[in-house]
Amino acid sequence: MRQPGYALVTGASRGLGRCFARTLAARKQNLVLVARSGEKLDALACELRTAHGIQVESIPFDLAQSGAGQHLADELTARGLQIDLLVNNAGFGDQGRFLELSLERQLRAINLHNATVVELTHRLLPAMIEQEQGGVITISSMAGFQPIPFASVYSATKAFLTTFSLALEAEVARFGVRVVTVCPGRLRVSPEDAENSGQRKKFPGGEQAHEDVVKEALRALDRGGGLVIPGAINKFAAFAERFIPRSKVARLIKKISKPPS
Numbered sequence: 001m002r003q004p005g006y007a008l009v010t011g012a013s014r015g016l017g018r019c020f021a022r023t024l025a026a027r028k029q030n031l032v033l034v035a036r037s038g039e040k041l042d043a044l045a046c047e048l049r050t051a052h053g054i055q056v057e058s059i060p061f062d063l064a065q066s067g068a069g070q071h072l073a074d075e076l077t078a079r080g081l082q083i084d085l086l087v088n089n090a091g092f093g094d095q096g097r098f099l100e101l102s103l104e105r106q107l108r109a110i111n112l113h114n115a116t117v118v119e120l121t122h123r124l125l126p127a128m129i130e131q132e133q134g135g136v137i138t139i140s141s142m143a144g145f146q147p148i149p150f151a152s153v154y155s156a157t158k159a160f161l162t163t164f165s166l167a168l169e170a171e172v173a174r175f176g177v178r179v180v181t182v183c184p185g186r187l188r189v190s191p192e193d194a195e196n197s198g199q200r201k202k203f204p205g206g207e208q209a210h211e212d213v214v215k216e217a218l219r220a221l222d223r224g225g226g227l228v229i230p231g232a233i234n235k236f237a238a239f240a241e242r243f244i245p246r247s248k249v250a251r252l253i254k255k256i257s258k259p260p261s
């Protein structure tokens with residue numbers, strides 16, 4: 001008989017990824033947790049094993065390194081872990097003038113958000129297709145719907161993710177693999193993470209709770225896949241943005257945003 005598989009959650013040490021891990025654990029889903037902070041992963045793994053009686057592996061890993069997705073897939077194979085659900089969540093966003101931000105960090109963001117996601121998905125999909133079941137949830141962002149001055153690389157990597165994930169959904173649906181593309185707006189920092197988050201400006205449209213985003217994403221997964229834009233204001237913004245000429249949208253956003261000082 002086939003062993004129960006695992007859900008792999010990247011960026012599970014805090015924020016939205018940890019919320020995915022906790023919610024999936026409550027569904028009795030075995031988990032592989034990945035991020036750089038090994039101690040946090042171990043503590044979460046312990047919490048989830050005790051609370052839900054599931055199997056949880058933690059793998060500390062820097063997913064922004066070149067070839068990271070391939071290396072992580074090799075590690076999963078070496079440990080004999082079969083992944084039925086991949087949650088591509090790990091990410092970070094730097095803001096500032098393109099030329100003033102570190103080139104090295106921007107290239108790391110491209111690796112983490114794009115190259116690693118493509119590598120992991122490429123390596124893990126074949127087994128899902130063979131089993132005719134499985135899922136891939138990719139966390140993109142509202143930032144991917146338009147070019148954003150002072151977040152140029154971040155918005156470009158998220159545009160790539162949205163396009164990639166939606167195209168993949170159409171390709172693999174016939175094999176029984178469900179693909180969900182999630183485009184959250186600004187997320188509320190959980191009290192557990194508040195000490196490292198600093199002062200945050202009020203955001204038009206408000207902030208969304210991790211739990212609400214995860215609930216919508218998993219509902220879409222259960223229904224067979226799709227695009228998730230959590231929250232009514234974000235849905236409206238994503239719709240309305242289509243009516244602004246592509247050539248004007250970046251200049252318009254620049255007018256209403258300032259580079260961080």
Ligand SMILES: NC(=O)c1ccc[n+]([C@@H]2O[C@H](COP(=O)([O-])OP(=O)(O)OC[C@H]3O[C@@H](n4cnc5c(N)ncnc54)[C@H](OP(=O)(O)O)[C@@H]3O)[C@@H](O)[C@H]2O)c1
Nearest residue numbers: 011013014015016035036037062063064090091141186187
């Ligand atoms: N926050 C928002 O307002 C917002 C809005 C829209 C979309 N999103 C997207 O939602 C996702 C989660 O965001 P979040 O707010 O939960 O972020 P977060 O609280 O900063 O957590 C990011 C997670 O990614 C991990 N991570 C970062 N760099 C990594 C690396 N090089 N290798 C492995 N893991 C790494 C972090 O763990 P370690 O530091 O331990 O490695 C952490 O677990 C991201 O893709 C983000 O772009 C966020």
